[in-house]
Amino acid sequence: MNIELIKKFIENDPKEISKLYYSNRDSFLNFGKKYGLNYDDLTDIYQEAFIALRNHALNGKLNSVKSSLKTYLFGICKFMIYDLLKEKKRTTNYEPSLHIQDDIIPVASASEVEELSMEQHLLRQFFNKLGKKCKEMLTLFYSRGLSIDEIIEFTDYTSNSVVRSQKSRCIKTLREMIKS
Amino acid sequence: MDNNYLIEKHIQNNLSSDEKLVFDDLLKNDIDFKKEVDFHSNLKKSIKHDDATTFRNFISDLENNANQKATRKPFYKWFAAASIIVVLGLSYFLIPKQAVSTNTLFASYFEPYRNVVTPIVRGENMQDEKTLAFIAYEKGEYQTAIILFSKLYSSTKEPYYLFYKANALLKLERAKEAIPLLLDHLKTNDTLTKKTNWYLALAYLKIKDKMKAKELLKKVITTNAYHNKEAKELLKKID
Numbered sequence: 084m085n086i087e088l089i090k091k092f093i094e095n096d097p098k099e100i101s102k103l104y105y106s107n108r109d110s111f112l113n114f115g116k117k118y119g120l121n122y123d124d125l126t127d128i129y130q131e132a133f134i135a136l137r138n139h140a141l142n143g144k145l146n147s148v149k150s151s152l153k154t155y156l157f158g159i160c161k162f163m164i165y166d167l168l169k170e171k172k173r174t175t176n177y178e179p180s181l182h183i184q185d186d187i188i189p190v191a192s193a194s195e196v197e198e199l200s201m202e203q204h205l206l207r208q209f210f211n212k213l214g215k216k217c218k219e220m221l222t223l224f225y226s227r228g229l230s231i232d233e234i235i236e237f238t239d240y241t242s243n244s245v246v247r248s249q250k251s252r253c254i255k256t257l258r259e260m261i262k263s
Numbered sequence: 264m265d266n267n268y269l270i271e272k273h274i275q276n277n278l279s280s281d282e283k284l285v286f287d288d289l290l291k292n293d294i295d296f297k298k299e300v301d302f303h304s305n306l307k308k309s310i311k312h313d314d315a316t317t318f319r320n321f322i323s324d325l326e327n328n329a330n331q332k333a334t335r336k337p338f339y340k341w342f343a344a345a346s347i348i349v350v351l352g353l354s355y356f357l358i359p360k361q362a363v364s365t366n367t368l369f370a371s372y373f374e375p376y377r378n379v380v381t382p383i384v385r386g387e388n389m390q391d392e393k394t395l396a397f398i399a400y401e402k403g404e405y406q407t408a409i410i411l412f413s414k415l416y417s418s419t420k421e422p423y424y425l426f427y428k429a430n431a432l433l434k435l436e437r438a439k440e441a442i443p444l445l446l447d448h449l450k451t452n453d454t455l456t457k458k459t460n461w462y463l464a465l466a467y468l469k470i471k472d473k474m475k476a477k478e479l480l481k482k483v484i485t486t487n488a489y490h491n492k493e494a495k496e497l498l499k500k501i502d
Contacts, residue, residue: 097321104325123489126330130322131379137318170377170401198393198419199312200305207309225307226314228275257306 084145088152092140093227094237104133107153111160118164128167132159141227209260217253224250266296274303319454327457330487365476365501369469372497375400375430376458380423397427405431422451429462438469458489464497473501 091099108129115125136156139145148155199207210218223229223237231246240246269286272278278286289296381397396411408431416424425448432441445463449456464479480501483494 095318100321101325104322105329108329122492126326127379130326133322134315134319138315166382167377198421199309203305203309203312204420206305207313210306210309210313221306221310222314225274225310230275230277231271254306 084148084150084152084155086146089140089145090237092137093223093229095227103152107156110153111157114157115160115164118168120164120167124167128160128163132156132163135159143228205261206257209257212260213253213256216249217256220246220250221253266299270300270303273300274307316454320452323454323457327487365468365471365473368497368500369465372493373433373465373469375405375434376426376455376462378427379455380427400427400431403434405434409435422448422453423455425451426453426455426459426462429466433462433466433469436469438466441466442470457486460486460488461490461494464494468497468501477501 088103091103111129112122112125115128120128133156136145136152136159139148139155145155150158210221213221219238220234223234224231229237231243231250234240234246235243238246240249266289269278269282269289272282273286290300378397378401381394392411392415396408396415399405399408399411409428412424412428412431415421416428425444429441429444429448432438432444442463445459445466449459449463460479460483464476464483467473467476467479477498480494480498483489484491484498
């Protein structure tokens with residue numbers, strides 16, 4: 084998929100994300116109507132699918148996908164519609180129009196947020212007390228999967244060594260919070 | 264090879280097979296190294312969790328905004344709506360009154376909220392407690408689900424367990440027990456809290472507290488929350 088699109092998810096600029104979100108929403112709601120699902124169900128599905136799409140963008144799954152963003156996103160939506168219909172009726176007949184394209188292999192559970200242990204909960208609280216710069220840096224590294232070199236590309240930092248020292252300073256601050 | 268470098272690559276799932284051998288060996292034999300790896304792995308999980316939750320809340324806000332825009336209808340629709348109200352108003356005098364009990368209303372509007380936490384994926388047999396709890400919930404084995412949700416809530420403090428436990432209790436007509444859980448759930452910033460007021464309204468309806476039920480339904484309507492259309496309907500039906 085277009086690398087620029089994937090970058091948008093990594094950068095996470097609210098304006099760009101909302102553009103992406105709204106650009107396919109109406110056409111999905113229209114498309115989804117024919118499965119007899121209500122508005123709340125469909126908007127729930129669209130939200131979940133969009134979150135799954137982001138996860139796929141962040142963990143590199145989109146890099147090798149050839150279809151457009153819309154096709155891919157609708158692919159995920161179709162999976163979710165199918166699951167929901169199945170859940171509602173227990174037994175739904177096979178719906179041929181829901182047949183899914185080959186290069187889309189989304190897993191419904193991809194959008195799941197992993198549970199945290201007590202220790203991880205605490206870490207998360209300390210993390211939230213860090214300054215904006217540190218939070219940004221650590222998020223890019225730990226959550227969005229960027230390497231040190233890639234971080235240079237996405238931020239104002241100019242060199243590998245600056246990124247590294249900033250990152251270790253942030254971690255040091257975090258460790259000090261834990262100790263105290 | 265530098266240990267920090269190895270950990271960094273491990274965090275990014277980027278170790279080559281040679282590096283992996285060294286890494287595994289260190290992990291087994293060097294306690295300090297293992298501690299360090301644990302720290303960074305925990306940090307990764309925490310930050311991922313934080314990032315995912317923030318994103319989820321952002322998307323949920325986008326959806327609410329879209330929802331609010333959609334309900335601002337053009338003027339002529341208001342006119343149509345007004346004429347329907349007039350007709351309904353007239354029919355109030357023409358049709359003999361039927362008192363609908365709160366119980367019947369509860370039964371016709373309540374449906375346990377579907378599982379969005381752990382979608383059960385076909386052919387995957389992850390048998391952890393969380394999955395078992397949601398399988399029980401989906402199958403309608405609410406007794407079992409309640410026990411498992413309680414256990415999971417006390418060990419993880421994840422707010423959504425409160426919400427699902429309350430749903431299961433409501434289904435078993437144990438509204439009194441469900442209410443405190445829903446009230447607790449409202450205090451958290453779980454993404455499901457936008458749906459809580461609807462269920463809380465139903466819970467109050469079930470225990471015949473019409474005042475509170477109405478108050479919450481109004482809240483559902485004014486905040487344009489989950490099931491606001493149903494809330495409007497239901498509000499009309501409660502006398």
